[in-house]
Amino acid sequence: MHIDHVGIATEDAAALADLYADLFDAPVAHEEEFDGLRVVFLEFGDSYFELLEPLEDGTVSRYLDANGPGIHHVALETGDIEAALDTARDHGVELIDDDPRPGAWGHDVAFLHPKSTGGVLIEFVEH
């Protein structure tokens, strides 16, 4: 698998995108409003930072309330998300999403519960 992106929770995606563009020369690759979030993808080689700004109450706004801004999850790209979920299930990993669902940028996604994966919120993504 390949690191598709690092998800970052923020109160202001536009300001953070501007800062990261300046500091890291990372251009905006895609932006959209999705699932109550403003989502901005910044390009780092063949991976991305995914900036997540809540526009309404939800998991990211609750994360920000509890933890403040920062790294929210890591997404791994797979060519077969169903097989990746089956492997996780076979190893007793608790799944947040039993089946793939539509994610940002038109990709299929599914999250694993961090209590099964060393405290790391892992997202599988299939383009």
Next chain:
Amino acid sequence: MHIDHVGIATEDAAALADLYADLFDAPVAHEEEFDGLRVVFLEFGDSYFELLEPLEDGTVSRYLDANGPGIHHVALETGDIEAALDTARDHGVELIDDDPRPGAWGHDVAFLHPKSTGGVLIEFVEH
């Protein structure tokens, strides 16, 4: 820049490496004891997970005490770490390391303070 690795704080790097090898087909690329840490790099395409297990008191053990296991930092690879630090300095970013220092795997590294970078602990790394 390119996402070199995602740093993950853990109490047991060997067990987490085994789990991630099973779940994500991520082989061990390098391991060493460095700076009071057991460090294990797992390969994900041309990026890595860097598992960090404290062997003595230090920043990672304090992170674990405060936050539990999970994502600790993101490292960006640059071909010119001095220039990257100069750019950060020019933008008023607080630096944890004013100058590059030797990091794991023989690389030069320098960290930026997360209060200047949206709550994200960023490491610059030059191979």
